[in-house]
Amino acid sequence: MHSSELSPMKKEKECIGIVGAGAMGSGIAQIAAQSGHSVVLVDQNDSALQKSEDALASVANRLVAKDRWTMEFSHEVQRSITRTTDWNQLAPCTWVIEAIVEDLDVKTEVFQKLETLVDSKAILASNTSSLSLTAIAGQLSHPERFVGLHFFNPAPLMALVEVIPALQTEPSLVKRAKLQMEAWGKTPVVAKDTPGFIVNRVARPFYGEALRIVEEGLASPQTVDAAMKASGFRMGPFELMDLIGNDVNYAVTQSVFEAFYYDPRYRPSLIQKQHVDAGWLGRKSGKGYYLYETSPIETDAVETEAFGWISERIIALLINEAADAFYLNIATAADLDTAMTRGVNYPKGLLAWANERGIGPTLKVLEGLQELYGEDRYRPSILLKRMAVNQEAFQLDATNA
Numbered sequence: 001m002h003s004s005e006l007s008p009m010k011k012e013k014e015c016i017g018i019v020g021a022g023a024m025g026s027g028i029a030q031i032a033a034q035s036g037h038s039v040v041l042v043d044q045n046d047s048a049l050q051k052s053e054d055a056l057a058s059v060a061n062r063l064v065a066k067d068r069w070t071m072e073f074s075h076e077v078q079r080s081i082t083r084t085t086d087w088n089q090l091a092p093c094t095w096v097i098e099a100i101v102e103d104l105d106v107k108t109e110v111f112q113k114l115e116t117l118v119d120s121k122a123i124l125a126s127n128t129s130s131l132s133l134t135a136i137a138g139q140l141s142h143p144e145r146f147v148g149l150h151f152f153n154p155a156p157l158m159a160l161v162e163v164i165p166a167l168q169t170e171p172s173l174v175k176r177a178k179l180q181m182e183a184w185g186k187t188p189v190v191a192k193d194t195p196g197f198i199v200n201r202v203a204r205p206f207y208g209e210a211l212r213i214v215e216e217g218l219a220s221p222q223t224v225d226a227a228m229k230a231s232g233f234r235m236g237p238f239e240l241m242d243l244i245g246n247d248v249n250y251a252v253t254q255s256v257f258e259a260f261y262y263d264p265r266y267r268p269s270l271i272q273k274q275h276v277d278a279g280w281l282g283r284k285s286g287k288g289y290y291l292y293e294t295s296p297i298e299t300d301a302v303e304t305e306a307f308g309w310i311s312e313r314i315i316a317l318l319i320n321e322a323a324d325a326f327y328l329n330i331a332t333a334a335d336l337d338t339a340m341t342r343g344v345n346y347p348k349g350l351l352a353w354a355n356e357r358g359i360g361p362t363l364k365v366l367e368g369l370q371e372l373y374g375e376d377r378y379r380p381s382i383l384l385k386r387m388a389v390n391q392e393a394f395q396l397d398a399t400n401a
Contacts, residue, residue: 027155
């Protein structure tokens with residue numbers, strides 16, 4: 001239906017298959033096409049395919065107008081993508097990346113179907129942001145060729161890609177996946193297959209602790225946002241939740257909370273649930289923690305005297321989460337810091353920030369919160385405790401991290 005003739009240049013590179021023509025799948029298709037591949041984008045919905053085609057045409061026109069793409073390159077990229085409802089057209093693809101709904105059963109069914117369509121040496125990858133890769137691989141005939149490739153939205157603009165091997169993934173595939181992502185101009189980091197991987201796990205306190213501060217009436221969303229922006233963050237947690245969508249952010253929090261067997265560190269907030277129930281989803285609904293229908297972000301009701309303790313509290317918990325992820329071998333120190341700076345635009349890597357602030361002072365904040373609340377939510381990482389005693393710092397270069 002929306003098939004297009006491939007140019008001679010594009011035929012020289014391997015075919016990339018994408019399943020799912022939503023924003024993420026379309027974005028990944030654009031990345032692959034920009035990198036010189038022929039792309040087959042499959043979706044069961046004709047209207048989704050047409051919307052994807054129209055969206056790329058709009059992006060291409062904008063980039064041509066800004067002199068970032070030539071007209072020839074624009075046409076080349078758009079011609080390189082074959083959009084179809086026919087799954088059989090994925091047969092020649094050497095990589096197939098799934099980007100559909102976050103449902104374990106649905107994704108598993110998709111990959112079982114893909115195994116019957118593509119060559120036995122083709123690599124299958126999931127863009128899941130929260131589901132277990134090992135669980136999906138466990139239902140496949142050839143789990144060794146399956147891997148997670150978690151892109152961030154919007155995929156063409158965001159540099160980070162989390163490469164997540166399942167327990168069954170062939171180890172050499174990790175290096176191959178990293179090289180492929182680098183060839184596409186991305187910054188890959190490797191994460192263990194645990195709930196939230198790197199970014200969605202380590203970032204939880206940025207939202208969760210901000211919500212708790214507001215829940216207790218200690219500060220307004222505007223004040224919390226202003227405090228975090230004063231500390232170098234591009235957006236405050238409430239602005240960012242409104243941008244992501246409160247329904248999406250709440251769903252990820254719930255998923256991580258359940259996957260970690262209801263660890264209080266990841267407990268969702270009633271405030272956010274109420275916003276979701278009310279349909280106050282943020283920018284996409286016109287209202288969230290801020291109003292977007294008539295005016296942009298409101299900046300009144302900011303109590304600047306609260307900036308210090310707000311940012312100190314949230315940053316200490318972020319550092320604690322990053323330290324625990326390193327302690328549990330979720331990723332190297334270098335990859336943990338790269339993930340947070342390139343994936344969610346943090347002003348500094350959290351482990352580098354820990355070195356700068358001092359392990360001891362950070363630990364003191366955590367211990368103070370734990371004593372105040374008497375909750376396991378604020379338990380300090382055992383690694384921070386050890387490092388404080390030994391007066392150590394994180395080693396962050398990529399070779400020995």
